[in-house]
Structure formats: C-alpha cells, structure tokens
Amino acid sequence: MELEDILYRHFGYHSFRPGQKEVIEQIVVGRDVIALLPTGMGKSLCYQLPGYVFNGTVLIVSPLLSLMQDQVTQMKQFGEKRVVALNSFLTFQQKQYALNYLHQYRFIFISPEMLLQKQVYERLNEVNLSLVVVDEAHCISQWGFDFRPDYLRIGELFHGVNRPPILALSATATNKVLGDIQNYLKMDEPFHYIHSVDRKNIHLSRRQFQRQEDKVDWIIEHVLETEGPGIIYTQSRTKAENISNRLIQVGVQAASYHAGKESVDRQFIQQQFIEGSIQWIVATNAFGMGVHKSDVRQVIHHSLPSNIANYMQEIGRAGRDGKDSLAILLYEDGDENFAKMLATDDLPTDHHIALYENYRFKNENPFIMFQNGEISETAFRVLDYWMNEQPTDEVQRLLHKMRIEKMQAVDEMMEIVQTKDCMRNVLVHYFGQQLTERPNNCCECCGIIVKEIIEPRKLHEISTKPDSWKDRIQSILIGRKNK
Incomplete structure (x- = not known):
C-alpha cells in the first residue's frame, strides 16, 4: 500500500507536509533518522504513520508528562485505542496492568527515567519493537549532561544487529547537538532531514530598560493594548506569580505556570489556555513542550534566556497556524549575570566532588549527601552519573567545562540583544544555516x-473591573494611539 493511502486512511490527509514523506520512507526501510522539523510541521506523524506500516510496537521516549499525555489524548481522539503512557500519572495497579499487557499496545510513550527502571526495561525486551523514537531529541545534549543524565543512557538499551530503527526528532539543533544525538543514541549512519529553523511569520522585537519595574509596567501596558493569546517567559517562579497577579488585577485573563504548582493544577491551566479561557500564561521554561495551541500570537521574554537554543524553542511556540506572530525580548543591564547564575546554579562543584569521594572512601552511600541537604537533587543526580562514568579528575575537568560553556551560551544570547545586524540572521546563523530572505517587519534591526503584526485589543474583551481600572485601560489605549 502506498504511503499516501495510509496517510488518508488513518489521518484523513491527501498529502504530506515538507519533510514528512522523506523521513517516513527512510524509517520504513529500517534506517536510523535524525529529523529537524519546526514546531507545527507535524513531527508526530513521522512515527505515527510507520506504526500502521510495521507489525510491531512503536516506543516513544518523551521528556515531559504533559507532552506524553497530550499525545496520548490526541491519538485516542483520532480513534487509536492501543496507546499508553508509562509515567507517574498511573497508579500502581494501572502501571502493573499496562506492563502485563504491554505487547498489545501499538504506541508506548515513556520517559527516560521510567525506561531505565529494571522491571519496565525487562518487559519491553519481551515486546516486538518496530521503531524507537526519541522526541525532543535536543534534550539529550541540552539536558543529558547536566540535568537528566538518563538521557545519555538511552542508546545503551538499544544496540545489536536486530535492534529497531531509531528516529530522533527535534525542532532545533546545532551541529554539536546533532553530533551528541547521533553519538549517544548509537545511531548507525542516520539519514538527516534538516528543515530551515527560520519561521518567517514570527517577527522579532526587543526592548531595553533601566529597571525591572519598568519591564513589568511595559508588559502590563502592552498586554492591555494588544491581542493575545500569548506566553510571557520569566526565570523565576516568584516573578511569574507577581506578573500574572498584576495582569489579573487589570482584567486580563491570565495565570502563572511553573514547577512549584501541583501537577493537576498545571494540567488544568494548560487546558484552559489551549481552550481559550485563559489568554496569557506567565511561565518559567517549565511551560511549552507539547502545548498544541496553534494561535499563540505573542511570546514575550521578561528574562534573558540562558541560551539561543532555548530562546528559539520558546519563540517557536508562537504562530503555529502560520499567521503573523510577535516575539519580544526584554532586557535590563545586568540580566546576563542573573542568567549565568541560574544556568550554573545546579552544577556540582569541586566541594561536592570531594564530599562524594569522602563518602565513598568511608564505604557509605554518597546519596547521604542529598539526604543531609549538602547538595540539591539535580546536582546529585548529575554528579552520581559522572562519578560512575569517569575518574574523579576527569569529572572535575568536565564540570568546569560545562560551567564555562553555560556562561558562554549566555554571552551568545547577548548577541541577540546587542546586534545591529538582522536579529533573524544571527539566530539562523547560530544553527549553521543561511538566511535566504527577510520578511516584511523582519525584526527590530531591520x-x-x-x-x-498584532491587532489592538478590543475594550469589550477586558474583564469587568472597577471604574478606575476601566479609566486606566482606556487612557493607556488612547495614549498609545496618539503617539
């Protein structure tokens, strides 16, 4: 059966989007594939369609619970019942049931951490896997070394002559990240499909401020006078709460989203945003992956992102419907110092290495470090991984190198703030690509x-508030209009 026939039968489409068929053709003949397709280009079809070609199970390694749940829900809505997500949302009984009947599922979603659990991996070994997918594969490089080291172990589980083909999917990746993906997944001469990272419908703006308070005031006024939906990214849970509260006070349908909230609350907020009952999300970078909302019109960065890759991922959540959208980067002198501190905060130090060695010398479990509050959970997870992989002096060298690279990544991000050249050109060049054309309203420099790009906000859409707030809103709109 032709691929187009399968596409229409199971998905209702008559033709593929750019890149989809090229990727799928390589997968069905058993070849490893690395595919970079921008957000909204239909990456999930690249593994869902082969699931109906192969006589076996597709295993999808996914970074976030929300991303898994969203994919499972969508597939069930389209009639696919043989799909499951193995994650912490399952009760003990649900997990045991899923493991007992694992061979009956066509699609299995799983996190790297769950994949490495002995019971889970042993059951997966009994399943006829036809394809292994690593979704958001840039996480191998961006998270694996210093945040979630289990990402670096995925390739160790799937090797040998009879292993299934591996598909690595992402929206953005530098040449270094591509190398890490191929290396750590132990891919065999993979086929590469690299789509341009440039999204011409996303227009790039930036603003510079003298004080943090001025940033927040500008955000409030801008949100009051322009259409959403939108996402405001900040690097602090406290700031996310403060900004969202101020927006709510002036009648904006807003909510904060960060890892400090309960999982069920985050899911509820995300669903409200997708459905449109919330217009603005103020979030840390915990929000975004797997949020299938096509009409996000604006992404505002209140804080300087820690690297260009994160920035590109986050602004890429705007304009998935192909319509004009706006990405605004706000900067205050010294933001880069805060970004560097946050980027390196969870890296183990020489002190932690010495502590780890001391516990090991005393034949005690180094995990006591974490139990005693001598190290954060993330830092211990990273340290424990590397101390069992490398000699101590090599671990020291590696962690020092990571620290320097993270600070250099912030300096690279500063190029977007400081460039007098085209902002779009700097972004595209960072990913080793060339800019072919510049759209109208390209960026702040052009x-x-x-x-x-963005329509003015209609007064009747603002929630009812006391007259003083109505007067405030109207004065802002009139003042801006007269400028």
Missing part, C-alpha cells in the same frame, strides 16, 4: 511596526 524595522518593525507592531500594529501591522
């Missing part, structure tokens, strides 16, 4: 007129 010239940009916001009102040609």
Whole structure:
C-alpha cells in the first residue's frame, strides 16, 4: 500500500507536509533518522504513520508528562485505542496492568527515567519493537549532561544487529547537538532531514530598560493594548506569580505556570489556555513542550534566556497556524549575570566532588549527601552519573567545562540583544544555516511596526473591573494611539 493511502486512511490527509514523506520512507526501510522539523510541521506523524506500516510496537521516549499525555489524548481522539503512557500519572495497579499487557499496545510513550527502571526495561525486551523514537531529541545534549543524565543512557538499551530503527526528532539543533544525538543514541549512519529553523511569520522585537519595574509596567501596558493569546517567559517562579497577579488585577485573563504548582493544577491551566479561557500564561521554561495551541500570537521574554537554543524553542511556540506572530525580548543591564547564575546554579562543584569521594572512601552511600541537604537533587543526580562514568579528575575537568560553556551560551544570547545586524540572521546563523530572505517587519534591526503584526485589543474583551481600572485601560489605549 502506498504511503499516501495510509496517510488518508488513518489521518484523513491527501498529502504530506515538507519533510514528512522523506523521513517516513527512510524509517520504513529500517534506517536510523535524525529529523529537524519546526514546531507545527507535524513531527508526530513521522512515527505515527510507520506504526500502521510495521507489525510491531512503536516506543516513544518523551521528556515531559504533559507532552506524553497530550499525545496520548490526541491519538485516542483520532480513534487509536492501543496507546499508553508509562509515567507517574498511573497508579500502581494501572502501571502493573499496562506492563502485563504491554505487547498489545501499538504506541508506548515513556520517559527516560521510567525506561531505565529494571522491571519496565525487562518487559519491553519481551515486546516486538518496530521503531524507537526519541522526541525532543535536543534534550539529550541540552539536558543529558547536566540535568537528566538518563538521557545519555538511552542508546545503551538499544544496540545489536536486530535492534529497531531509531528516529530522533527535534525542532532545533546545532551541529554539536546533532553530533551528541547521533553519538549517544548509537545511531548507525542516520539519514538527516534538516528543515530551515527560520519561521518567517514570527517577527522579532526587543526592548531595553533601566529597571525591572519598568519591564513589568511595559508588559502590563502592552498586554492591555494588544491581542493575545500569548506566553510571557520569566526565570523565576516568584516573578511569574507577581506578573500574572498584576495582569489579573487589570482584567486580563491570565495565570502563572511553573514547577512549584501541583501537577493537576498545571494540567488544568494548560487546558484552559489551549481552550481559550485563559489568554496569557506567565511561565518559567517549565511551560511549552507539547502545548498544541496553534494561535499563540505573542511570546514575550521578561528574562534573558540562558541560551539561543532555548530562546528559539520558546519563540517557536508562537504562530503555529502560520499567521503573523510577535516575539519580544526584554532586557535590563545586568540580566546576563542573573542568567549565568541560574544556568550554573545546579552544577556540582569541586566541594561536592570531594564530599562524594569522602563518602565513598568511608564505604557509605554518597546519596547521604542529598539526604543531609549538602547538595540539591539535580546536582546529585548529575554528579552520581559522572562519578560512575569517569575518574574523579576527569569529572572535575568536565564540570568546569560545562560551567564555562553555560556562561558562554549566555554571552551568545547577548548577541541577540546587542546586534545591529538582522536579529533573524544571527539566530539562523547560530544553527549553521543561511538566511535566504527577510520578511516584511523582519525584526527590530531591520524595522518593525507592531500594529501591522498584532491587532489592538478590543475594550469589550477586558474583564469587568472597577471604574478606575476601566479609566486606566482606556487612557493607556488612547495614549498609545496618539503617539
């Protein structure tokens, strides 16, 4: 049966989007594939369709619970019942049931940490796997070394002449990240499909401020006068709460989203945003992956992202419907110092290495470090991985190198803030690509007129508030209009 026939029968489409068929053709003949497709280009079809070609199970390694749940829900809505997510949302009984009947599922979603659990891996060994997918594969490089080391172990589980083909999917990746993906997944001469990272419908703006308070004031005024939906990214849970509260006070349908909230609350907020009952999300970078909302019109960065890759991933959540959208980067002098501190905060230090060695010398479990509050959970997880992989002096060298690279990544991000050249050109060049053309209203450097990109907000859409707030809103809109 032709791939187009399968596409129409199971998904209702008559033709593929750019890159999809090229990727699927290589997968069905058993070849490893690395595919970089921008957000909204239909990456999930690249493994869902082969699931109906192969006589076996597709295993999808996914980074976030929300991403898994969203994919499972969507597939069930389209009639696929043989799909399950093995994650912490399952009760003990549900997990045992899923493991006992694992061979009956066509699609299995799983996190790297769950995959490495002995019971889970042993059951998967009994399943006829036809394809292994690593979704958001850039996490191998961006998270594996210093945040979630289990990402680096995925390739160790699937090797040998009879292993299934591996598909690595991402929206963005530098040449270094591509090398890490191929190396740590132990891929065999993979086929590469690299789509341009440039999203011409996302227009790039930036603003510079003298004080943090001025940033927040500007955000409030801007949100009051322009259309959403939108996402405001900040690097602090406290700031996410404060900004969202101020937006709510002036009648904006807003909510904060960060890892400090209960999982069920995050899911509820995310669903409200997707359905449109919340117009603005103020979030840490915990929000975004797997949020299938096509009409996000604006992404505002209140804080400087820690690297260009994160920035590109986050602004890529705007304009998935192909319509004009706006990405605004806000900067205050010294933001880079805060970004560097956050980027290196969870890295183990020489002191932690010495503590670890001391516990090991005393034949005590180094995990006591974490139990005693001498190290954070993330830092211990990273340290424990590397101390069991490398000699101590090599671990020291590696962690020092990571620290320097993270600070250099912030400096690279500063190029977006400081460049007098085209912001879009700097972004595309970072990923080793060339900019072929610049759209109208390209960026702050090339010239940009916001009102040609984002419509002004309608007064009747603002929640009812006391007259003083109505007067405040109207004065802002009138003042801006007269400028």
